Amino acid sequence: MNLTHIEHIGIAVKNLDEAIPYYETILGLKCYAIEEVADQKVKTAFFKVGQTKLELLEPTDANSPVAKFIEKRGEGIHHLAFAVEGVEKALQEVSDKGVRLIDKIPRPGAEGLNIAFLHPKSTFGVLTELCEKK
């Protein structure tokens, strides 16, 4: 599999309006996009640091993965996303090697990416996303 870079780090927050000023005022980053991803039941806010992005995730539904994460573990780093060339082939490859897939086929994510998650129970505790530009 050919991972090219860390595409983004996903960070779960209760409220974007409360979290964004920390990234802008204290860290001096600029929020360049806010996007709702209905499929994932989140509202996202994006920042860029070099070629890596930070993706803040606010749950839009109490039964969503991010809402459950915050309830159980509190706000904080939620997932790590790698850019990969050929996400479908990469999924097949990791599945063949025994990694548990959350998504057997990629689905639409924020910023026009095709995304798929690997289960944290088979990735040493890190919810891992593989993604590729459509």
Ligand code: CMX
């Ligand atoms: N990172 C690491 N571990 C996590 C985790 C995370 N983000 N989320 C859950 N876990 C752990 C739980 O703590 C639990 O561990 P224990 O059994 O030791 O307590 C285990 O994984 C199973 O968790 P669960 O609560 O029983 O299962 P959930 O119903 O919460 O589902 C998961 C967990 C990862 C399968 C689910 O959150 C999922 O499908 N995630 C993928 C989709 C997603 O996260 N979308 C939001 C982001 C979208 C975007 O970036 O656009």
